[in-house]
Amino acid sequence: MTSGNEMQIDVxxxxxxxxxxxxxxxxxxRSPSLRSRLGxxxxxxxxxxxxxxxxxxxxxxxxxxxxxxxxxxSRSKNSTLVLAGMQDRVRSVxxxxxxxxxxxxxxxxxxxxRDGS
Amino acid sequence: xxxxxxxxxxGRTGHREAGMSDAPSLMRLELVSQPELLAxxxxxxxxxxxxxxxxxxxxxxxxxxxxxxxxxxxRHGYDGATDGRIWISARVVDEPTRRLQIEIEDQGRxxxxxxxxxxxxDDVRPGGLGVHLMREVTDxxxxxxxxxxxxxxxxxxxxxxxxxxxxxxxxxxxxxxGTP
Numbered sequence: 425m426t427s428g429n430e431m432q433i434d435v436x437x438x439x440x441x442x443x444x445x446x447x448x449x450x451x452x453x454r455s456p457s458l459r460s461r462l463g464x465x466x467x468x469x470x471x472x473x474x475x476x477x478x479x480x481x482x483x484x485x486x487x488x489x490x491x492x493x494x495x496x497x498s499r500s501k502n503s504t505l506v507l508a509g510m511q512d513r514v515r516s517v518x519x520x521x522x523x524x525x526x527x528x529x530x531x532x533x534x535x536x537x538r539d540g541s
Numbered sequence: 542x543x544x545x546x547x548x549x550x551x552g553r554t555g556h557r558e559a560g561m562s563d564a565p566s567l568m569r570l571e572l573v574s575q576p577e578l579l580a581x582x583x584x585x586x587x588x589x590x591x592x593x594x595x596x597x598x599x600x601x602x603x604x605x606x607x608x609x610x611x612x613x614x615x616r617h618g619y620d621g622a623t624d625g626r627i628w629i630s631a632r633v634v635d636e637p638t639r640r641l642q643i644e645i646e647d648q649g650r651x652x653x654x655x656x657x658x659x660x661x662x663d664d665v666r667p668g669g670l671g672v673h674l675m676r677e678v679t680d681x682x683x684x685x686x687x688x689x690x691x692x693x694x695x696x697x698x699x700x701x702x703x704x705x706x707x708x709x710x711x712x713x714x715x716x717x718x719g720t721p
Contacts, residue, residue, distance in 0.1 A: 428577060451583075452612040453576035482583075484608050485674055489667035496667075513601055520677045521670050 431457040435465065441472035443533055447479040450487030458487065462494045469501050472540075476533045478509030483517055495527060508533045564632045564642075574615045574625035574647075579608050582629065586643075589631060593641060593700055602678035603641070603698055609671040610645045610694050618649025618692060625649055633700065640680065640699045648691040654684040 431454045432447040442465055446458055465473060475491070477483075491507065498505035509532045510518070518524040530536045568589060572578050583604040590600040611627060619625035628646045633639065659673035676682045681697035 449580060451576065451579045451608060452615065453579060484579075484605065484612065485668075485670040486612060488670060492665065493667040516601075517605070517674065520674055523665070526665050 429453050429457060431455075431461070433458065433461045437470075438537075440470070441474060441537065442468070442470040443474045443476055443537075445476040445479060445533075449482040450480055450490070451482070451484045452486045455484075455486040455490045459490045459493065462490065463497070466494060466497045466501060466503060470503055472504045472506065472536075473498060474506045474508050474533055474536045476508050477511065477514060478532065480514055481511055483514045485517075485521070488517060488521055488523065491527070492523065504528070506530060506536045508536045564634050566630045566632045568629075568631045570629040572627050572629070573623060574619045574627055574649075575623045576612070576615060579611055582611065583608055586631075590641070593633065595641075595698070595701065599698065599701070603643070603696075606675045606679050606682070606696050606698075607643060607645070609675050610696065613671050614645065614647045614649060614692070617652075618647045620650070634697075638699055639702075640697050643696045645694045645696070646687055646691060648687075651686050651690065651692060652684075654686070654692075657684050 431450065434445040434447065436443040436445070444462065444465055448454070450458060462473075462475075473494075475494075480487075495505050505528070507527050507529045510529055515524065515529070518527070518529070530539070568585075570582070570585070572582065586607050587600050587604050590603045595603065607629070611629075614625070614627055615621065626648055628644075630644045632642050632644075634642050657672055659676060660669040672682075675696065679696045679698050681695070683695045685693050685695075687693045
């Protein structure tokens with residue numbers, strides 16, 4: 425089986441920010457695809473990268489690890505990384521991993537854009 | 542995917558492993574070590590858990606725990622090889638308390654169970670969270686070496702005597718089609 429591993433990630437570029445919106449469950453099969461795409465986007469050194477998680481109903485530790493790595497890369501490039509629209513189930517994983525205070529997490533993408541998070 | 546062909550447990554007609562119950566399996570699966578199979582296994586576990594009376598939160602936790610266990614086997618037990626064998630069985634144990642027991646076996650690399658520990662969460666870095674998540678969302682999470690090869694993990698979670706629909710917090714792990 426090789427199909428279904430590519431994560432759909434919609435990208436919206438605006439002025440000084442990039443909004444990346446992965447769609448679907450993020451697990452060991454799909455996190456490499458997410459990691460690769462986020463790496464590309466961070467390579468553009470956007471001042472802000474907002475990851476819209478509103479269409480991600482499930483994430484396991486491989487997805488969390490991917491976002492931790494993205495956070496570290498963003499800091500090294502002086503980019504601000506924001507997680508937006510996190511569903512309760514996904515937020516729970518971040519809470520259990522005690523990462524909810526490590527990331528900047530906002531209610532939705534509109535809030536992130538408006539507040540300049 | 543069904544069946545236990547090749548499983549050294551052999552359907553548990555032989556000796557009993559430590560911590561395992563005599564209760565018959567509700568479900569047995571054999572799968573290969575391909576990440577693509579995590580999603581269908583989560584869906585199956587979710588459906589089984591719901592039928593057993595777990596609420597939405599606990600169902601999600603069980604799916605997450607099994608997902609993390611399988612991911613560990615694929616990544617560490619089989620080093621990412623996609624032709625390794627993994628066996629999953631689920632049973633209900635009634636004594637001393639009613640609980641769902643999920644056993645995951647493989648033929649991959651063995652490791653001293655004492656070395657399988659959650660990492661320090663204050664050390665923020667990618668990876669190493671799987672064991673912590675498994676322990677947090679289950680009542681019991683026990684690793685042991687299998688004979689002659691591989692590892693065995695037994696996860697347990699108490700089955701609620703009644704549903705508690707009021708609990709809406711901490712919803713990790715429900716597959717994408719499980720959103721109410």
